[in-house]
Each structure stands twice: as structure tokens, then as C-alpha cells.
Amino acid sequence: MSAGKNTPDTGSENNINRxxxxxxxxxxxxxxxxxxxARVHTRFPPEPNGYLHIGHAKSICLNFGLAQDYDGLCxxxxxxxxxxxxxxxxxxxxxxxxxxxxxxxxxxxxFASDYFEHMYDFAVELIRKGKAYVDDxxxxxxxxxxxxxxxxxKESPYRNRGxxxxxxxxxxxxAGEFPDGSKVLRAKIDMSSSNMNMRDPxxxxxxxxxxxxxxxxxxxxxxxxxxxxxxxxxxxxxxSICTLEFEDHRPLYDWFLENLDGVHRPQQIEFARLNLTxxxxxxxxLLRLVNEKYVSGWDDPRMPTLAGMRRRGIPPAAIRDxxxxxxxxxxxxxxxxxxxxxxxxxxxxxxxxxxxxxxxxVKVVITNYPEDQVEELTAENNPEKEDAGSRxxxxxxxxxxxxxxxxxxxxxxxxxxVPGREVRLKHAYYVTCTNVIKDTAGExxxxxxxxxxxxxxxxxxxxxxxxxxxxxxxxxxxxxVEVRLYDHLFTKENPDESREEKDFTAFLNPESLVTLxxxxxxxxxxxxxxxxxxxxxxxxxxxxxxxxxxxxxxxxNLIVGLRDSWQKIENK
Ligand code: ATP
Ligand code: MG
Numbered sequence: 049m050s051a052g053k054n055t056p057d058t059g060s061e062n063n064i065n066r067x068x069x070x071x072x073x074x075x076x077x078x079x080x081x082x083x084x085x086a087r088v089h090t091r092f093p094p095e096p097n098g099y100l101h102i103g104h105a106k107s108i109c110l111n112f113g114l115a116q117d118y119d120g121l122c123x124x125x126x127x128x129x130x131x132x133x134x135x136x137x138x139x140x141x142x143x144x145x146x147x148x149x150x151x152x153x154x155x156x157x158x159f160a161s162d163y164f165e166h167m168y169d170f171a172v173e174l175i176r177k178g179k180a181y182v183d184d185x186x187x188x189x190x191x192x193x194x195x196x197x198x199x200x201x202k203e204s205p206y207r208n209r210g211x212x213x214x215x216x217x218x219x220x221x222x223a224g225e226f227p228d229g230s231k232v233l234r235a236k237i238d239m240s241s242s243n244m245n246m247r248d249p250x251x252x253x254x255x256x257x258x259x260x261x262x263x264x265x266x267x268x269x270x271x272x273x274x275x276x277x278x279x280x281x282x283x284x285x286x287x288s289i290c291t292l293e294f295e296d297h298r299p300l301y302d303w304f305l306e307n308l309d310g311v312h313r314p315q316q317i318e319f320a321r322l323n324l325t326x327x328x329x330x331x332x333x334l335l336r337l338v339n340e341k342y343v344s345g346w347d348d349p350r351m352p353t354l355a356g357m358r359r360r361g362i363p364p365a366a367i368r369d370x371x372x373x374x375x376x377x378x379x380x381x382x383x384x385x386x387x388x389x390x391x392x393x394x395x396x397x398x399x400x401x402x403x404x405x406x407x408x409x410v411k412v413v414i415t416n417y418p419e420d421q422v423e424e425l426t427a428e429n430n431p432e433k434e435d436a437g438s439r440x441x442x443x444x445x446x447x448x449x450x451x452x453x454x455x456x457x458x459x460x461x462x463x464x465x466v467p468g469r470e471v472r473l474k475h476a477y478y479v480t481c482t483n484v485i486k487d488t489a490g491e492x493x494x495x496x497x498x499x500x501x502x503x504x505x506x507x508x509x510x511x512x513x514x515x516x517x518x519x520x521x522x523x524x525x526x527x528x529v530e531v532r533l534y535d536h537l538f539t540k541e542n543p544d545e546s547r548e549e550k551d552f553t554a555f556l557n558p559e560s561l562v563t564l565x566x567x568x569x570x571x572x573x574x575x576x577x578x579x580x581x582x583x584x585x586x587x588x589x590x591x592x593x594x595x596x597x598x599x600x601x602x603x604x605n606l607i608v609g610l611r612d613s614w615q616k617i618e619n620k
Contacts (some may be wrong), residue, residue, distance in 0.1 A: 066117055069376040071110070071317055075118060075287060078315075084286040088120030091158075091285050092146065093127045093276070096138035096260075098331035099346040099353040100145045102367070102388070106322040109371035111289055112151040123283055124153040128161045129275045131259040139260070141346070145354040149364050160279050161261045167270050167278050168222065170308055171233060171251060175214045179307050180251060181207055182217040183234050190232070193239075194247050200240035201247045207236065221254055224267035228254050233268075237303060245300045249273055277301045280314040288314045291321040292380065322374065323382040326536035327352045328543055333552060342556055343537070347595070349605045350537045350560050360534070361581045361591020361607040366395040382542065389608045396581060396589045396607065401429045401436065404474065404519040405569040405584040405604075407531055409448035411523060412495045414479060417445040422522075425505070427475040430583075441570050443476050446523040448568045453518050454495055456484060463515035465495070471516040474585060478503040478514055519585040526568040530603045531590065533562040567604075576602050586610070 079086045090111040094100060100108075115122035124146055128134050146153070174180035183206045185193060195201035209217075221231055233252040241247055251274040256267050270278075280288045288301075295318045305313045321329070328334060329352065337343050337351070346353050349360035357367070370391040374383055404427075423443045430436035449465065458466040465471050470480045483496035502509065506517070540555040576582070578594035582604075590604040597603065 066113055066372055067375060070378060071114065071287070071289065071319065071376055072117070074315075074317060075114065078286070079118075087284075087286055088114060088118035089122070089284055089286045090114050090120065090289060091123040091125050091280065091283060093125045093279070094142050095127045095130065095133075096135065096142060097130070097133040098138060098335055099141050099351075099355050101329055101331070101334065101352045101354065102324060102327070102357065103322040103329045103352075105149060105354060105367050106371050106374070107289070107291075108146055108149055108151060109368055110319070110376060113371070114287070114289075120286075121156065122151070122153060123156040123158055123285070125158040125279060125283065126160060127272070127276065127279070128159055128259070128261065129270050129272065131255065131257040131269060134260055136260050141355060145358075148354065148358055149367060156283075158279075158283060159261060160275055161259060163275075163279060163282055164262060164266060164270070166282060167275060170278060170311075171218065171270075171274075172215065173308060174235065174251075175218060175233075176211060177307065178211060179236050180214070180233055181209050181236055182214050182221065183207070183232050183248075184230070185232075186229060190250070194244065195239070197244065203239050204234075204248070207248070218252075221252065221268050222266070224256065226254055228256055230254060235274075235300075235304070237300075243296060243299055245273065245297050246303070249300060273297055273300050274304060277304050277314070277316075278311075281305055281312045284312055285314040288316045290316060290318055292318045292378070293321075294318055318378070319376050320378060320380045323380070323542075324352065324388065325382060325385045325541045326538050326543070327385060328538070328552060330544075333544075336553075337537075340553070342553065349532070349593075350534050358579075359591075359594055360605050361579070361589065362392055363395045363399070363581070366392040369395065385536070386612075390612050392608045393589070393610075393612055396583065398432050399430075400581045400583045400589055402427075402431075402583045402585055403570055403573060404441070404521055405529065405531070405567055405573070405587065405590075406448045406450055406519065406521050406526075407564055407567050407584075407587060408451045409521075409566065409568045410451040410454065410492060410495065412447050412449050412479075412497055412520070414445050414447070414497050414499050415482065416498045419445055421445070422525075425475050439572060441475065441572070442522045442525045444522045444524060447473070447520040448523060448526060449473075449495075449518050449520050451492075453516075454481070454492070456492075464518060465497075465516065470500075470512075470514050471518055472503075472506045472514045473499075473520050474517050475506055476504075476520065477501070477506065478508060478512075519587075521568045521570050523568075525571045527571050527574045528601050529567045529569045529573060530601070531564040531567045531606070532593070532603065533564065533606045535560050535562075573602060578602075581607065583610075 092108050092111045112122045183204050185204050193202045232250045234248045234250050237246045239247050250271050252268045255269050258264055298316045301316050347355035347359045370388050424440040425443050426438050427441050428438045453464040455462055465481050467481045470478050477499040479497040479499045481497050485494040487493050537560050538555045539557045543552045543555045576592045578597040581591045584590050588609040589607040591607050593603040593605050
């Protein structure tokens, strides 16, 4: 079985008719004016300090999508300038995730740490120009001297050191002569600027820390604002797209590049980050969920990480579709999780094979069916997909149906199995319940039915109609499977905003995972591959778990239910 398997694919089917947005308008204008020789070159610049989440996916789809739309290029670049929080494990997971999303950076995989030497040289250039200085104030003093939004800052007593002294001190900082925190290199801009970012920002700090790529080669590390523009510039990036919180940093981004000779100058453009209901997006908080064991790991199927979504069975094409549908805007908003679910359903409805699995089984004996007979009945795999084909499933005298599909005393509108009323077994026969067997506690242990041999395939020639159609599995052929039902990880739409000053963990949903150990599946599911997705008829979309996969008895993760609340909202 391979249809619907959750493996990497290409994003190419997406690249026609992607909707326009304000960034495209800027790019169109730049191309018209011949800026950057009409080139479009973007980048996705993650810091390897955690796993990527659905918010990053928005940025990935935007950056790689623009490159596709304009026949341009997009780099994958690790912004690895902070050795304390960064790890190789994260680098590997990010590479895997971007690939899985369907994007290709070809040979343009870069690391900010590869530019440390260049960055150092640029810093020396600013010192020589009298535009950067070594400051001996400590972190706390720097904060005090910085002033506030309403109060201008104060100049450091070290601000007017001579060029030679600065060059000497800076090279000794690099050589590791000074302890952590004892000196910094700062840009000499304007301590009374109304933009706090321009009040002599720190460019380098001393940090005797081992880096995951450069090891112990460096005792100083560049700050984000200094490093990021240089990385973009060195790679010839034309449009440097980032989230809104960097809007106030743009003057600084520009200042650094303006004050260096002959460097390429990319344009920074900010857009609103993705927020989703019932979902946390901060890496710091996701790390807490992992470390404090609220989830089983970064790839727990309830996590908003791409690793979690992959394991859950969410197709990458659905995430790309979602990114297109939410669009790109300049104002913050929160997107309904139901919209993502709707994109997932749209994809799986077309691509996932439809199979029968009984989650809460009760036994049915078809008393007029020959004892040892087994029929192989034909079942179509997906009526929504032309080439999906069909398979056979065994039918026999004893089958399982869902416990909730039978009621002895049913209300009028209950169209499933009740004593004396005929219902259809999907792909099989019409059956009528004739008897119910209970144990001493009154619990139903067996239901007896009679079938009509003239209704094979689930249809009647005499035009007789039945209202209910049930899914079922043959008892002696059934595969035992475990099914994990997932719900939102949080009970609150916005778990980040806690008016009661509670920690976000106070809003964890105790029912976000319900494990069903005694489910019965049609026998073909024993051969399902890890990561393969299915529609369990009448139950939802499920994916065989890629981690807890034990050959004979697969484990299935609920991807999403069948009911689409988003379509309803949209069609209102
Ligand atoms: P954190 O999650 O701790 O805030 P971060 O989002 O800043 O970290 P980075 O690795 O720096 O993590 O992000 C890489 C890129 O992804 C950045 O360009 C950032 O703007 C973008 N990005 C991060 N979160 C979102 C989001 N929720 N929506 C859209 N883009 C995002
Ligand atoms: Mg960041």
C-alpha cells in the first residue's frame, strides 16, 4: 500500500495562481524599476534552537513560494549566532522538515557561523571609520545608560576611545583575553534617538562558549541585528522577509549596511506572524512542554511542530494550501484552527484510501449465514479518486460493528441498527436484527441478525431502501489495532493570554489524547506502511504511526475528524 503515504513531495503543483499580496506588489515594483537587476532572492533563516512549527511553515512557504513564483532563488540559512541554545539535533530536524514541506534550496544551504570571519572584518571597518567602539560598561550599566522611551540615553564614558585603542581591544576580545561580559563592541549611532534600537546597539559580546560548528574558535559572538543584515548581504538576498517585531529594527539593519563600503543592500520587509487558535507557537514554551513531559517529545502528534504534524499524518500539501489560503498581511491576527483542518480534509478526501475499522466493537452473528463460508467482497478504495481502484474484504458469519451503532430502544431519528429494522452493511448485505444477548450486568455481548442473500454488495434489486449504512469487520479476519484519538492540546482558544496570570500549562487539555486499545480493522491494514493515511469510514482520517509501529498490529493516529466546521462557517 502506498497511496496517501505521508512522504516528501514537491511544492510545484502550488506555484500557479498563488494569490497576490503586499510583498508581491513591492517585488513587482522593484522588477519594473530594474532593482537588483530584476532578481528575486529570498531566504528562510531559522535559528537552530528548537523544532520548526506551523508558524515557520508560513514563512517557509512564503519565502520559497516567492522564489518559485518569480523564477528566483531561496536559501536555507541557519542563523546560528548564539552557541548557548543551539544544537545539531535542531539543524537536522529543520533540514528534514523543510524538505518534507516540499521545498528545495539546491546547493544553497548556509550557516551564519561560516561568515564569522567576514563579520569580524566588517566590524573592524566600522571601528576604523570611528563608527564602532569597545565599551567596558557591564550589561546592567548599559541598560541604565540606554534611557527609556521617554528619556534619552546617556553616552558611555568609553564612547570616545581612539580608533587604535578600539582596534587593539577588539582583537584582544577575539583572542579570548577578557572574561564574559567584561566588554562589548557597540555601534556609535545616537544615544538620544527616538528608536531605542539605534542607541549604540551592541554588535559583539564576549562568550567563552563552544559553538556547534566553530567549536572553540571564537570568544566573541555577533548579535542578531549586526549579523542578520550581513548574512543577507553576503548571500545577495534581494528581499529579506521577517515578522513584524523587526519593523523597529529596520533602521538599524539599513544603518549597518549603509556604513560599510561596497556591500549589497537587501530590502527588509515585515509581515504578520501566524497565530492559530488552541496552539502555542513560541519555541521557548514548546521546549517546556517537551522538557516537562506534558507531551512525548517534539514529534508528539499533538504538537504544532512540523515533526508532530508529519507524525500525526497531516499532508505537506495541506500545509502549503493553508499557507496560501491565509495569505500574507501586515496586521496581526489569529487564524481558526478549523481552517487548517479543512485544508487537511480537502487533501485526504481526495488521496486517502477508505477502509473499515471498528473502534468500539460489539459482536454480531448472522444466524442464517453458512457457518464456514467466507466471501471476498469488493470495496472501492476512494470514489473521489479515479485511479484509486478497489480491493476485496472478507465477510463471514460473525462480524463486529460499533457499539454505538446499535440501540435497543431507539429514538425515531436513529437510523442505525435497532431490533426489527433493516440496515445496510457497507459493501456487503442488508441485515435485520432479530435478537440481543446480554450478560448478567445487562451489557450487550452479542447481537443476532439475519441477512438477505439477494442484497449482495449492499444493494437491493427490488428498489427496497434502507436508511442506515454501517461499517463492519469480519471477526475471524480482523486485525487488532490501537487507535489514538487527539484533541486540541489546550482548552483555551488563546492559551498564551492568561488573564488570571496563570501559566499556559494550566490550560492543557486532559483529554487531548485518548487511547483505544481494542479496535478491529479490516485485515489489509496489517500491511499498512508507517506514515500511511486512511479514511476510516464514518470515523475520520487516521495515519499509521511511524514510531510505535509493530508490524502485525499497527497504531493509528487520528489526523482529523470528518465533520468540517470551517466549510460551514465559510458558506454561511
Ligand atoms: P520563537 O518561536 O522563539 O519566537 P523565532 O520564531 O524567532 O523563535 P526563528 O528560528 O528565528 O524563530 O524563525 C525563523 C523564521 O521564521 C523567522 O524569519 C521568523 O520571522 C519566522 N517565523 C517564526 N515564527 C513565525 C510565525 N508564527 N509566523 C510566521 N513566521 C514566523
Ligand atoms: Mg528569531
